Ligand SMILES: [Zn+2]
C-alpha cells in the first residue's frame with residue numbers, strides 16, 4: 001500500500017466542522033500515515049469568519065502538540081494555510097517565523113477584497129479571462145515570495161466551472177517553471193471533486209508540465225470534515241503516475257524528504 005500523507009485539513013480552529021482529534025480515527029481508516037492540520041490564516045484581513053484569529057496560532061499549535069503526545073498510530077504534522085497578500089510579504093514572513101511549523105501552505109483566495117471561492121456571485125459581471133490571468137499572476141507571486149513550502153489549489157479560480165476563452169496551457173507552463181525555479185511544491189487537491197467544477201486541482205490536462213519540470217508534489221484532501229480525509233487519494237496517485245511522477249514530497253520542520261511511488 002502506498003505511504004499516504006494528507007497535509008491539508010481544516011478543523012474548528014478555522015472553518016472546518018470537527019476538532020483535530022475527530023480526524024484521527026478516520027485518517028487511520030483511510031490509510032493515512034501522516035496527517036497535517038493547516039488552518040486558514042489571512043493576516044491583515046479583518047472580520048473574516050472562515051479564518052483563524054492570528055492571536056490563536058500559539059494555542060492551536062500547543063493543542064496539536066498535546067494531541068501528538070497522545071497519538072501513536074499516525075504522525076501528526078503542524079501547518080497553516082496562509083493567504084498570500086501582495087505587498088505584505090515581509091510582515092507575513094516575520095509573523096510566520098515566530099512559529100514552529102512542519103510546512104506552510106500558501107494559497108490565493110483573494111482577488112481584491114473578495115475571495116474567488118465565496119460563491120458564483122463573485123464572477124457576475126466580471127471578465128473571466130482577466131480574472132484567470134490575475135489569479136495565475138498572484139499564484140506565481142506567491143511562489144516567488146519564498147514564504148511557502150506548498151502552494152494550495154493552484155487553480156482555485158476553476159472552482160465554479162468557468163473557463164477562459166483562450167488556451168490556459170501556457171499559464172500552467174509558466175507556473176510549473178516558476179515553482180521549479182523557487183523550489184516550491186504543489187498539491188493535487190482532491191476537494192475540487194466536491195465543488196461545482198467536480199475535478200481535482202490543478203487541471204489534469206496540464207500535470208505533465210509539472211512532472212517535466214520535476215516540481216515536488218503532495219496529495220491533499222483539503223478536508224473540512226472527517227469523512228473527507230484521504231478522499232480520492234488512490235485515484236490521485238494513479239493520475240500522478242500516469243503523468244510521469246515517480247515520487248512525492250513529505251515535510252517535517254520544513255525539511256523535505258521524497259517518497260517513491
Ligand atoms: Zn484554500
Ligand SMILES: [Zn+2]
Nearest residue numbers: 008010081222
Ligand atoms: Zn484549505
